[in-house]
Amino acid sequence: MTIDPSKISTSITPFAMIDEHSALPQEQEILFTMHSVFRIVEITQTPSNSRLWEVQLTITDESDPQLVGLTNRIKEEISGRGWYRMGHLMLKVGHFDQAVELYNELLKGASDDSDRAHIYHQLGVMNYHQGKYQEAIEFYEKALEIDRKTLPEDDASLAPTYGAIGTVYKNMGEYSKALEFYEKSLKIKEISLPPTHPDLATSYNNIGGVY
Template identity: 70%
Template structure:
């Protein structure tokens, strides 16, 4: 695991793993800190546990697995560097198309939407050499491009790609296949963004109808749609219905492993009706839970984190705590830059 050359004062190493023993300040008011390290190896149970967990959770081999790990923990610059190296050394079009797709997803997570579109188009261009326009494997890419245009507030373009995705899946999949719920959910979000709430609700209801038939009762995807339905009811002014659907979502998410962003969003969505009803104490309880997930488990550069900070600032504005408002506004602005 480790090859090293020792001198009297230094260790020059490659691929070594160390355990941090402790961190102490060298002297009072000093800017220097002492960090004793203990070298470890394959026999260390903590390291073995970590590498074992990575093998379970991260697909791929070699540098591909490392790139995926960097992406998963939000180290986007390191991930991009590794994926570019993999792209340069890719031996076939299939691998190149896959890497372009991953890079596009990463740029979406970073909020770099024009770059995301560019990488998705690179992936599509390769696939179109060998696949028909209605091939089922293209549906996910069309859906993801729709997500990017939705994030850019280009709703007509988003609808175009969501409908392409839905058309392919409707032809290729059984009527109640769980994958058919995804385009319905995204079409609902588009119409919600366009403030066409009745249309949004009809698409969310189509989505949940499929998910309730095709997925287990405690499946995380059912929770996502329940929360989306709750948010539309809030926007239509029905706080009681909104709270009912958000609590239904949370009952699932608190009892199964789910995407941290989706769970944080449900907490924020649940807090929002209470804020609008001026029950600021209850609202704050849910906002703080969403904020904690954001700060503990999400990369701070994600646009989704900026939305959570912005929504938190609205709550503190309602309670006239303006210094706290500025704290969260500035954090949102920093991510946006």
């Protein structure tokens, strides 16, 4: 492992030598921060033991162009702030049980209806992906109940939840209900979006799928 001092941020030192605090000082242990990112330089098989491989690593810094590009891409795909972003990330990678646990904790501390509605919607998404369709509908409806108290009936932010409920009903084989909610979603999109917007195509496709 190599560390180029010129690549280390002036504001953050990502590692510390802890050999004098270690129970095994001869190992010259180094403690790295949890957010440290390394680039794999080379992987070679050790000549003395074919079962062992040696990996050469070099630490990256905040100005690494590929790391910056990856970070920006993740920010684009994973929206939200703080723990909400973490929940979205867990959902994205399929860690549904951990995401449910996190969102339930966030729900306990939610300070306003907007946050509660968002959390209920996300819990609906997670239950849907776990095949818990009835629970998913219940959470989506809780989100709708909150949003409809403060938003007009044709507000664009209601369309995704109507569409999500439609998808759940479609997967349950309740096609009339699926069609009802897909059409509610489409009606809002037709008001709030230009006629060539791809979200309209999604709604038309969903309705076609029901038929």
